[in-house]
Amino acid sequence: MPRTFPFLIFWAIYWAALRPVSAECLSPLSAAPDWQGLGVFQQTIAHDEFTQLLARVYAPGVDLAPWFKIEPTQVRIAEGDGGWFILKFSGSSDAQVAPRYWRIAEHLPVDLAHPLSGFKIALDPGHLGGAWAKMEERWFQMDGSKPVTEGDLTLRVAQLIAPRLVALGAQVLWVRSHPGPVTTRSPESLRSLAFLTLVARGMHPISQNYTDPFDPWREHSIQWEAEKLFYRVAEIHDRALAVNTVLRPDLTLCLHFNAEPWGNPTHPTLVDANHLHFIVNGGYSAAELAYDDMRYAMLIKLLDRSFTEEKGIAESLAAHMAPVTWLPPFHYQTNNAVSIGKTGYVWARNLLANRLYQCPVAYIECYVMNSHEFFNRFQAGEYEGLRNFNGVMRKNIYEEYTDGLVEGIEAYFKRRN
Numbered sequence: 001m002p003r004t005f006p007f008l009i010f011w012a013i014y015w016a017a018l019r020p021v022s023a024e025c026l027s028p029l030s031a032a033p034d035w036q037g038l039g040v041f042q043q044t045i046a047h048d049e050f051t052q053l054l055a056r057v058y059a060p061g062v063d064l065a066p067w068f069k070i071e072p073t074q075v076r077i078a079e080g081d082g083g084w085f086i087l088k089f090s091g092s093s094d095a096q097v098a099p100r101y102w103r104i105a106e107h108l109p110v111d112l113a114h115p116l117s118g119f120k121i122a123l124d125p126g127h128l129g130g131a132w133a134k135m136e137e138r139w140f141q142m143d144g145s146k147p148v149t150e151g152d153l154t155l156r157v158a159q160l161i162a163p164r165l166v167a168l169g170a171q172v173l174w175v176r177s178h179p180g181p182v183t184t185r186s187p188e189s190l191r192s193l194a195f196l197t198l199v200a201r202g203m204h205p206i207s208q209n210y211t212d213p214f215d216p217w218r219e220h221s222i223q224w225e226a227e228k229l230f231y232r233v234a235e236i237h238d239r240a241l242a243v244n245t246v247l248r249p250d251l252t253l254c255l256h257f258n259a260e261p262w263g264n265p266t267h268p269t270l271v272d273a274n275h276l277h278f279i280v281n282g283g284y285s286a287a288e289l290a291y292d293d294m295r296y297a298m299l300i301k302l303l304d305r306s307f308t309e310e311k312g313i314a315e316s317l318a319a320h321m322a323p324v325t326w327l328p329p330f331h332y333q334t335n336n337a338v339s340i341g342k343t344g345y346v347w348a349r350n351l352l353a354n355r356l357y358q359c360p361v362a363y364i365e366c367y368v369m370n371s372h373e374f375f376n377r378f379q380a381g382e383y384e385g386l387r388n389f390n391g392v393m394r395k396n397i398y399e400e401y402t403d404g405l406v407e408g409i410e411a412y413f414k415r416r417n
Contacts, residue, residue, distance in 0.1 A: 024080030024292050028197060029233050033296035035085045038077070041303040043090040044098040047072060050089065053302050057282040057348050059289060060338055067289055077299065080292035100304045102250040102359040105413045114169030115413040121165055122173040122249035123158040124239065124353070126256040127151035128231060130179030135187075136231040137213075140265040140370060145379055148369050152179060153398075154255040156382075160402040161253070168410055173247045175239050183238035187223070187230040194225035213265070233352070240356035251313065253405070254353055254363040258330070262370040274371040276327035278317055279363035280310035281355055282348025283338045297355045309360035311341055316412035317362060318345035321404030325366060326392070366401055 069076035129151025133139035138150035210218040262268035337349040386393040
């Protein structure tokens with residue numbers, strides 16, 4: 001049983017009494033939406049396209065009545081303070097162009113040798129790696145073997161992808177170029193917010209710290225909540241800030257490796273499953289749409305037409321990465337994702353990164369890190385040429401990932417040119 005801190009409870013109640021009352025419902029570290037900012041999308045989308053995108057991609061099966069009043073010529077959108085923002089639909093003759101900073105393939109000059117000429121691609125290697133891998137629970141090691149750390153794997157893949165994309169004419173930008181966080185915030189700086197989050201969830205008792213990853217009261221600790229806010233929330237918010245205000249790419253590649261539950265990271269469970277899938281933004285639940293910042297961000301993605309590019313690029317990546325990696329598609333068994341497209345590899349799901357990045361996002365989940373097959377290949381390292389694994393001659397995992405991804409991007413742009 002963790003030690004409780006009555007004075008902290010008192011402080012939380014005191015703080016809540018003094019802070020301004022707001023009717024807005026916001027997810028952690030999110031700013032209140034500027035609903036009037038949606039005005040730039042007036043008359044940029046027709047009624048039928050708006051409703052179809054909501055029904056098929058962004059909120060399929062969700063009762064939208066609490067937040068959207070859809071009429072023939074306009075939609076009234078619930079604001080956080082009880083007001084309604086009115087977005088007018090376009091007609092057959094008054095359609096305006098949706099504003100956005102990013103370009104699509106058709107806007108590039110025709111250059112088959114350099115099909116990505118001038119196209120800006122941001123590389124976003126997922127997670128942190130290095131000394132932070134254990135904290136973010138993307139680390140495991142078996143019997144003194146080389147530890148598997150996702151943040152370092154994704155960074156190495158990005159380093160191999162970059163020159164290949166440059167050779168195709170792209171301008172490569174880096175969301176994360178080194179091990180460690182992009183955010184300047186730390187877990188320590190987020191402890192006050194972590195405590196308030198625990199109080200808001202009704203967590204009791206609340207402790208300051210936890211002893212180790214197997215502490216049964218870890219979820220009750222300010223330390224663990226602050227760490228999660230650091231690497232899951234603050235980190236992605238600050239990456240999004242860089243993407244949207246500094247880098248402003250035409251496409252962001254979010255590079256990830258997948259995993260099944262592995263239990264004790266020092267004695268992990270290896271599994272037979274090994275798979276591949278791609279995620280585009282969508283699949284919002286009613287509970288998610290109730291957050292004003294999520295509803296606002298979803299509308300930005302819907303109205304700037306990110307989906308068409310995200311789906312097209314993801315389908316091209318699937319068509320090229322699947323035969324290179326020999327991986328079957330992953331199938332969600334939960335209701336937080338919607339199957340998209342024809343390949344079986346692409347899913348719409350609401351993730352913090354693909355929601356906040358205001359440009360098309362290709363979110364890649366390749367391999368299962370704690371599968372028997374991947375683990376053996378990972379231990380083999382970054383070898384040259386081919387090696388035999390289970391009777392099949394294979395490139396190293398980094399080269400395989402890179403080849404499939406670059407071929408998929410190249411094919412998409414050559415086809416669109």
